[in-house]
Amino acid sequence: MTATVSFTIDSPLGPRTATVAYERKGAGEPLLLLHGIGHHLQAWHPVTDVLAGQYDVIAVDLPGFGASAPLPEGVPYDLATVAPALGALCAALGVDRPHVAGNSLGGLLALEMGRTGLARSVTALSPAGFWTQGERRYAFAALRAMRAGARALPRPALERLSRSAAGRAALTSSIYAAPGRRAPEAVVAETVALRDATGFEQTLAAGGSVRFTEDVPGLPVTIAWGVHDRLLLRRQGVRAKRTVPGARLVRLPGCGHVPMHDDPALVSRVVLDTARSATPAVI
Template sequence: MLAHERHGSGTPIVLVHGIGHRRQGWDPIVPLLVAAGHEVITVDLPGHGDSPAYDAQGKSARVYLHEVFEAFYEELGIETPHVVGNSLGGLIALEAAMNGHVSSVVALSPAGFWKGTFDFLYVRGLFRTMITAGGLLAPIAPHLFRTKLGKAIGFSWLSSHPSRIPADVAVGDLRNMLAARPAVRELFLGAFQFQGPLPVPATIAWSQHDKVLLPYQGRRARKVLPEAFHTILKGVGHVPMMDDPELVARTILDTVARAEHSSNAA
């Protein structure tokens, strides 16, 4: 089973991180969602954090990830949860929604909406560069990430406010990214675009200062998913939970409320 944590009680919300990240990236918003009366489930992707290795056994990334999460929900005994994802996690959430396995979806700067080869090569090159740099920084990371400059060097590509990241979290994130290199490589080899449509309430929320999946990709998302609610998360970077937990939690809860209202009206 995928490594995970369960918090609180109530209607379940599953939080899925992005490529190279880990479930602890959601920690800033978990208490906010629990306080609103939800069970919150954070999960590590295959080959990330404490989860088993990425092992697609010849299957496409799309099929493999679908099967992994379908089995995960079954093992947890949850049906049609609300699912929230960031980056690759956003694409996974959208795929689950398209397959009718969720009650609502929030995709935060989701993967799967690049416009062409250049967009994809840019993202892949960025990750290669930062993973290489991370390997060089790893021996001094515990000292480097105690400083604002060190956090800016390590995380300004992901966060608009890297100084807000606690030093121990920054070190843990770097070590996780380096350990996840085999999975990252396989996921980029199996990258795919999202096509839609969505049969459930959905929010596509692009980070205003995203340096990974550049905000103009949101325009393609609007064309592919005209039925979704589209918004810009102001003042945040690619991983918005780091920058503004309250904004992210509010975006999630608004979508959940919209879905529950729609369900009650039906």
């Protein structure tokens, strides 16, 4: 069941209230799951049950995505605002320094939470922020094309396309290695989430100058990259390893940009291995 929580965030405009949708299941140490731009918390559904067998799993819709409200008017969608906001979200849920796993934008946020002491371990799946300017422009152009396509398709046409493997490939091949295996209803839901994402443009605008250039010392970090990632090319993983030299760099065979759907078992193992290697929290 999806619930919502409201909490106070610091912003350049002063304290503001944010409201975020989330799903929570399992027990144990907390594990926060963060999706990518234009996606929603359902991106994690293929792995949630496995992770919840050992952890208190909290999957969130980032502000301005999925069922979460946009950030208050004038509040920027940048790292300096959103990462601390996720820390405030955790505090509102009674959680201190969760393990954090994120994909794409979520991976960048996970690394920033680790860097600023808000996470006890980090698993970053194809994280943003390790691109050249040319690679960033390519990725942003692809994202804008996906968004334009989602907004141009009437719901009946989208549902018709999703019924065939070829149609699902046309809709989602940029982010999955095997889009034809996706369930039609899931493809419809994530395309609608992309179409309706109120934070999409502001997030892209904030990401135009983003480069992750600092180490994340003192905690386990895994950076994992899909071998068939067509959005953020896998060579960016080498740059990420140079930036965070203590990180474990893992290749994900058979996986695209959103690997949780291409190989749930492999992604679950990577996240669990990272979290288990952290020093247990002192209660």
